[in-house]
Amino acid sequence: MHSLETTILTIGQQARIASRALAQLSHDARNHILLAMAEEMDGSQTEILEANARDVEAGRERGLSEAMIDRLTLTEARLQSLAQDIRDVAALPSPVGETIREWTRPNGMRIVKRRTPIGVIGIIYESRPNVTSDAAVLCIKTGNAVILRGGSEAIHSNQALASALQRGGNRAGLPENSVQLIPTTDREAVRLLAEMDAFVDLIVPRGGRSLIETVVRYARMPVIKHYHGVCIAYVDKDADFSMAQSIVLNGKTQRPGVCNALESLLVHKDIAAEFLPALAEHLREAGVELRGDAATQKILAPHVRAATEEDWSTEYLSLILAIRVVDDLDAAIAHIEKYGSHHSDVIITAHSETAERFLREIDSATVYWNASTRFSDGGEFGFGAEIGISTDKLHARGPMALEELTTYKYVIYGDGQIRS
């Protein structure tokens, strides 16, 4: 067998064994392990920063953009914050073992639907080395073994981080091979991992479209995708203008590079001429480029260039906003269903029937009435942690946290019942 195949297969087998041991630990034992990981993270700062410096230097040589270099760079402060994140996760309640539902059948059999770890989770990610720690910690918290596969730009940082987590964890009783980092950045490893459904129960790809596409093409196990967000705001004719302005500005400008930022704005035709000019001025002041349909161009001329068909479904991740004037709620819903990515969408209106129709008919992971789409986030939802924001519909939809890293089993208590 090809040696890469052997490597990946061994990692998978080891992870399966680790997952069984890990699932049997108590909450206290798992939290104790997490605290030891945080401690080791603190103690290994020099080593991690040295490894990171090698990656950053290599990145500069390869001509990575400043934004990429920034994502790649670890500092003492960032490492301290990572260690603190681990302690915060240790302090969270664990969903594992929870009784989801419990009932007794007429024949006396008691059925308990109980939350359990998933088993082995593969996390495939790019550039940001902090994912190494974040993902491993959330998996261990929920009793899952994890196989990490980071990007080549961060290979030394990832190795140093994973080593620190393993060292700390092992000292506190973490079953061997509970946290494994694939030691190569060969793309072929992604395919081999994705095909290994005997040992991997779930893959979560976190990265660009091409990475996710590769995983989806090969994966034989469930994949929870974290695709892009084309988030859209609809300002209804019954909107409070100042609230609408504030929600649109927040959605577009507070952090434009993330998936829950706004990309398009729909405005009801009855208020467009009154609402848009003041908003546009604020947006331009914030450096936002506007692209509009004919009606918007007419109202805001000469400050708007024409939006193309492509604009409506583009995730800019930068200070650009596409604006369209729509006839009514139906047109807004039709636009969002056609062009949106079903991530997070918002209606601003004072009219509750209009809002309820929007909330009901928009088929997105998160639908807002009068609040910023920027709240689509595990932390902001109060989950205490986040593995990402799922754009899939099954198992995990929207912000994905500890509970979404678990499954369940049915535990049945009988006293001799047989089926007749």
Next chain:
Amino acid sequence: MHSLETTILTIGQQARIASRALAQLSHDARNHILLAMAEEMDGSQTEILEANARDVEAGRERGLSEAMIDRLTLTEARLQSLAQDIRDVAALPSPVGETIREWTRPNGMRIVKRRTPIGVIGIIYESRPNVTSDAAVLCIKTGNAVILRGGSEAIHSNQALASALQRGGNRAGLPENSVQLIPTTDREAVRLLAEMDAFVDLIVPRGGRSLIETVVRYARMPVIKHYHGVCIAYVDKDADFSMAQSIVLNGKTQRPGVCNALESLLVHKDIAAEFLPALAEHLREAGVELRGDAATQKILAPHVRAATEEDWSTEYLSLILAIRVVDDLDAAIAHIEKYGSHHSDVIITAHSETAERFLREIDSATVYWNASTRFSDGGEFGFGAEIGISTDKLHARGPMALEELTTYKYVIYGDGQIRS
């Protein structure tokens, strides 16, 4: 574009449109549609039975086994029972729209996690034409559009059943194309359907391993598999012998051809010599062939042939039982984790600590203490209906019913909140 591609693509697009309309109907409207479907099923008996007779005749000509012919055959009584099943589903409460959880954030934002339809579900199945009705009805009940793809042996029956359901439904306001049957049994259609993630949110394959493998290989959307069941019973040294005997007999002989029937038996070494002979006699009386490890052969000689390594992981689906004597609970757990299929497993013991360890450590969809594995069934669980028994871990595990045909979205009520 190739015409089959166009056909499948059109079916997908139509299903997506239908699913949006279907999701907006009230429970009453959906139930009214189901009752009209049942009525039309009753009224179309002649037509359906004629179509079925063509399939049965073709099946005989092609030399299908009697068991296959029986699975394929519809009768007046079976059709009446299908129509009654539809009425029963109409009478069930619907999980759609249910609030799963609801909370308010410190900033005043109210978050409601609400159950919604999944969207478009593809069901790929073999031989039994009743799946056409069962699957369509459960999907409509939960507000999902369905694309059906039955086997070639039942093509006329499936078409007649789907037509009746469509006719009845449409008369009662079912959105057009909510129930579509792929009009060809070309295998290529399965691949095209599985690749169409833009329009299909979930595929449920119900059939043999080769069908499931094909779907898994191509699918770009979630697949919930209904694989085989290698269900295993462990009779502990502290078992009540008569209870153990009754549970093993029931698991093996009550209906051997189904996935929740027993395939293997593990017996604690301390009681094997005392327990096995009486059990073996009852099993042999019921026509069960026994295959055993060396210890079992010694106890039951000459009535047991040697079990091979392959026997331990075989789903016989017939009157054969593999028996092994194990040293202790650890050995039993290790055997089940290695050879079982994580479907349904049972321990028979009077000792609660032993039982709790088994229930905790066996990672199967359903784990039993002192009850027959034959209860792994949506109806027996009290779900009122069943789309199948999932052998997957995510979204649906074990008996899969109405709730598992739904997903959720987060609905957020604000009064102008923005993120700082």
